[in-house]
Structure formats: structure tokens, C-alpha cells
Amino acid sequence: MRKIITFIVTKDCQLACKYCYLVGKNTNERMSFETAKQAINYILGNENLFPNESVAFEFIGGEPFLEIDLIDKICDYIKKELYRLNHRWFNDYVFGFTTNGLNYGSEKIQRFIEKNKSHLNIGITIDGTKKKHDLNRVYKNSGKGSYDDVVKNIPLYVTQFQQANTKVTISSADIPYITESVLHLYELGIHTIHINCVFENVWKDGDDILFESQLVQLADAIIDNDLYKNHECSFFNEKIGKPLDPVLRNNNWCGSGKMLSIDAAGNFYPCTRFAQYSLRDKEAWIIGNIHDGIDKNKLRPFLTLDRCTQSTPECINCEVAEGCAWCQGENFDAAKTHTVFERATAICKMHKARVRANNYYWNKLYRKLEMEGKREEFEANKQDIKPEIC
Amino acid sequence: MLQYLVILLDDTSVAYCHAENPLKGRNLIPLETLKKAILFGMKENLMIQYVYPDYELPEEYNEVIESIDHVKIGRDVAVYNEVPKSIATENVVLRLSIADFIAKQYDIAALLPQVTRLNICLTDIESFKDDQVEDYKKALATLNAVLLNLYKSGKQPQLNILTDRLQLKEMHNCGAGDSNITLAPNGKFYLCPAFYYDEKMGISNRLNHHKPSSERSVGDLEAGLQIPNPQLLKLDHAPLCRICDAYHCNRCIWLNQKMTWDNNTPSHQQCVLAHLERNAARDLLLKLKEMGLLAGEEIKQIDYLDPFDVREQF
Structure with missing residues (x-):
């Protein structure tokens, strides 16, 4: 990676x-x-x-x-x-x-x-x-x-x-x-x-x-x-809109914590979204600086995040969970407490709408290809495009 | 499930855990608040733990206090900030820095024959360094040797950092905000005493900092408990702790918040100390079993001190 x-x-x-x-x-x-x-x-x-x-x-x-x-x-x-x-x-x-x-x-x-x-x-x-x-x-x-x-x-x-x-x-x-x-x-x-x-x-x-x-x-x-x-x-992706196994597909969506951002003051952040200029309601999550290095304790929450721990039961059991994204910074900013473990769900109804349109897209496309006798060729050549991850 | 209600009888109630109580001015809980707190405890079926200040309470308080089953911290349970020469009760909390714990290991060992339970509470876990590991291990070994002799002579004193793990088959942690809740003299609930002290000092502003300080509590006697994100105080929402078998660990959420900024994530220091204790408990258990003195469940040998290092990575 x-x-x-x-x-x-x-x-x-x-x-x-x-x-x-x-x-x-x-x-x-x-x-x-x-x-x-x-x-x-x-x-x-x-x-x-x-x-x-x-x-x-x-x-x-x-x-x-x-x-x-x-x-x-x-x-x-x-x-x-x-x-x-x-x-x-x-x-x-x-x-x-x-x-x-x-x-x-x-x-x-x-x-x-x-x-x-x-x-x-x-x-x-x-x-x-x-x-x-x-x-x-x-x-x-x-x-x-x-x-x-x-x-x-x-x-x-x-x-x-x-x-x-x-x-x-x-x-x-x-x-x-x-x-x-x-x-x-x-x-x-x-x-x-x-x-x-x-x-x-x-x-x-x-x-x-x-x-x-x-x-x-x-x-x-x-x-x-x-x-x-x-x-x-990227709105149309054949992979999205499926349920996710809570054990096998428990990975975090967002890459914060695995990245490193540095600002003008020399402070380190788990991603840019945790710098003060991108937060509305919370203070910056500074994980170190150029002088003292990284405070690994401040990174531990990010590196232990998984999908289910931060999700509501509704999200965990969602029938169309695959491809539903979140931003750890927005989760943090919108959370009721000082945590990165509370998933913001404002995007829920938009994701579900996307999934319906995405289903329409693939059904329509495959029918067209079938009628044109090109379906097999398309399926053989299509790239395995995973839903985009931050 | 909530089981305990900790009532701080005064702002100067004794600190009995990791956090210091910096409050110096007396502020006795109003009698009416105390009565309401007891009523709350009775209705919620909670065991009351009163935390005492160092002065005698007015007589009218004693009558109210005795109106329900309880434990008196600072009285029935004696709290010391240095190793005492003699002890007032057999149930003792000893609050020490890590350096003092190491330096005074033989004095602590001398206390063991005198107690039924000794809770060691380290007050500077945040400053624990990896180069103290060997010294901490040696101190635990010293205490193990004394415990072993006491077991041989038929005594079984409890020492939280060593003997608790012998009996446990699952996590048994502090449970702040989950199995216990603290009521302060102002009539408001806090996850634990440390969160009350922090609010008073204004150093916990990162927690709900956008709200006025009065709203940083987690409810009051009038409105009841209102804990935000209560699921994050539970073991199943703590990714590191739920895979861990240092079952005796305090899993102190105040330290978590202070050091990793998230309630459900322990620091490296807390994990390493808990695992050194866990491993020492394993040594003790092996010897006790060998001598036929205890038949506890096996504690597995492991090659890490911090579960973060062996976590599942996606």
C-alpha cells in the first residue's frame, strides 16, 4: 500500500x-x-x-x-x-x-x-x-x-x-x-x-x-x-449495493491514520481533515510534530478502527452496505463525543438512491449487451474496479 | 448493566484511583442531594459506594448514609498515597507512582500478610517507559514470591494486579459509565470521579468542548443518566480490549481519553503494564498449580506485551 x-x-x-x-x-x-x-x-x-x-x-x-x-x-x-x-x-x-x-x-x-x-x-x-x-x-x-x-x-x-x-x-x-x-x-x-x-x-x-x-x-x-x-x-460500480459480512468485510473505509498530513506549523495529523481548518466543532487531532515526532498513542484509535465498531446496527445489517462511504474526519466532527468511532450517517438516503440507480445501470447495460451479443466479451474484458476508498 | 453508584460526599473526597483530586476547597454534598442520590440508587438497584473526605461529616449525614447498604471508601477501605507502616483496615488502596512501586516493593510485600485485599493503583501510568519493564517485572516477582509463601501457609490475600487474574475467565474492568456511575456533590453524574475533577479544572475541554462545562456531565438526578455514545464504554466496542486476556486490567477510560483521545482505546503504557501483570499472574498460577494450591484455568503463554502489535489488520 x-x-x-x-x-x-x-x-x-x-x-x-x-x-x-x-x-x-x-x-x-x-x-x-x-x-x-x-x-x-x-x-x-x-x-x-x-x-x-x-x-x-x-x-x-x-x-x-x-x-x-x-x-x-x-x-x-x-x-x-x-x-x-x-x-x-x-x-x-x-x-x-x-x-x-x-x-x-x-x-x-x-x-x-x-x-x-x-x-x-x-x-x-x-x-x-x-x-x-x-x-x-x-x-x-x-x-x-x-x-x-x-x-x-x-x-x-x-x-x-x-x-x-x-x-x-x-x-x-x-x-x-x-x-x-x-x-x-x-x-x-x-x-x-x-x-x-x-x-x-x-x-x-x-x-x-x-x-x-x-x-x-x-x-x-x-x-x-x-x-x-x-x-x-465512479457513481456506477458493479460491486456496490450488496450486504457486507460483519466478520469478513469489517475493514474501515477511510484511510485516515495510515496517511500523514503536515501543516505550516509542523504539526502532524492522521489526515488533512483533522487539521483545525477543516473542523467545525472539534479541536484539531494533532498526532505529533516535526520536533517530537509521532505520538503513537494518538494514532491507536485510527489504526484499530473497523467498520462494525463505528457503525450503527442499521448500518451493519444494511442490505446495500457495500460502497457506502464515510469520512473519518466528518465522523469525528459530527460525533457526540470526542471519538472517531461514531459513524455519521447523513449520506444514508443518498447512498440508497445511488444503489437503485446503479442497479438500473447494470441491468440496462447487460440487457443491451445481451441483445447485441456482446455480453460475454464485455464480461471477459471488464476490469475489476473496486469501490473507491478514501 | 449499571451496578454501582459512587457518591462523592465532598469535593475533597479522597482520590482512590489513577486520577488525583486537585480540589482543595470543601464542598459537602447537600443533604437533600444525598437523599435523592440514595433514592436513585435504591430504585435502580445499585450498590452505593460513598467516597469520604478526610474530615468527619455532620451527624445528620451519618443517619442518611446508613439508610442503605454501602461501602465507605476512605473509611472501610483505607486509601494511602505512600506505603503505610501500619494499616487501619484489611482492605487497602495504595496509590503510588511506578517508580515508588518499584522502589518500595519490599515494603509493599510486608503489607501483604496484613491485608485481605490490597489494590495497587499507579498514578503515573502515562509516563511509564519501556525501559522500566524489567524493573516492574522484578517488583511483581518479589510480590509473587511473598504471595506464594502466604498461599502455602493457608492465607490467600488478594492483590489486584496479581491475584485477580487468577480467578477471572473474562474481562472484569473498571466499568466506568457502564457498570458504575459517579455522582458529584453538584448533583450531576460523571463517568467516574476523574471526569468530575477534570471538568472543575477545565482540562477536559476536548470532550464535548463545544458545550458549556455544565453540559459535560452525563446527566443529573432530575433528568437521569444521559450518557452520549454509551456503546463506546462497553467491551464489545473496544477493538483492542475485546481481543485481550489481561482480564484484570482497569481499562481506565479516563486514561484512554487522556492518552489516546478516545474512550475505547487504551494507551501503549496501559497495555504493557497490564500484560506484565498478566504474565506475572501466569507465573504465580503455574507455581500454585504445581503445588496443588490452586486449580485456576490456564493462562496462555504469549509473546507480546501490547495487543496493538498483534491486532488484526485489514
């Missing part, structure tokens, strides 16, 4: 997306190179704590590309140190970014991409059509939508990355635009779309019905236009 190490390089962003879970963004907290360097020294100097065979160094914000000079310096230092230490990660590392895409075409970022291209994984967040995107993804000062400034960079992005992908987040107000948005992203050349509903308790009565109807429309469009052959939308 690849170790994910996240540098929160800045808490600043050009945008103020309405669904952003980062409630404490600000322009002050920028990581210094010295802090990043100490974090890297600690991580690379304690191989026993990080036994993973490979690593992803993620850079997150705010908007990470606002700090491209710093990131470039950090990446150079990582490469140099991996080589100097003859570290096993030298053969298997990636630098990962989730960006709003506004600066993607700038000279500095393009130079960075050129320099590190074989080790890069970049996702540009674009929510779909201009209407859908601008509904939420607006500039923080003017409130103006950012679609036009992002979409102009997409052609360059899809030519540079064959695995161009985007992450789409669905909140209550976005539901009516799901179908047109996914199809629009396909048209832009983005063939892989990671899409999910927010975990926060934002859902209104009737949202699940509307959501299901949108996904059925999307299923029709994907199947009727043969888009299923070379496009992906």
Missing part, C-alpha cells in the same frame, strides 16, 4: 467554494521550506515508522499551486534525499495535486510539470457545466464563477495527462445538474470522473429522489451513447 504524505502548503485559495469543508482557510498560514525539510528528514529518517514500499507526496491547500516555488523546492529536496539515502521510495514515488486549475497554464507550473512529469498525478477540479460549476466554485472576493478560467486550461491538461481525471463533489443544490455536468466533462476530454456526495448533513427532503432520477438519466445517456466503453463515472 502506498503511503500518502500530505503537505498543507497554504491555507489560502483564490476561490471560496460554497461546499468547501475547509472552514478555516486563511492567507497567513504558509509552510516554510525549513518546516517541510524537517518533516522530510523525520519521515525519511524513520523508515521503521513508514514501512510502505511506495509513497505519494501530496500537496494540498487551499490551492497548492499558489505555492509552486515552495513545492518545486520541496520536491527537489525529496528527490535529492531519496537518492542520497538510497531510499526504496526513490524507485516508486509520485507527487500528487488536487488543484482548482486556475494557474495550470502558467509558466512556473508548466515548468514544474515538465520537470517532474513521470512522477506526477494531477487532478483538476471542475464540477461540470458552467452553470453547475459556477453555482459553487466562486472567487472569494467577487463571488464570480471560476468556470471560464478553469476550462481554458483543460485542453492543455488532457493532452499532458492521458489519465486526466477530475473530482466532482455533489451537494444538495448540485443535484439537478449531475447528468449534464458529467456528460460535459466527458466532452471536455476528461474520461475519468471521481464523483461523490458530501458527507456533511446537508440533504433536504426529496434530494434522494431527485438524485436517483439524475443518475438514471445519466445511466441512459452513458449506455445509449456507448460511453461506457471508454469513460468512467
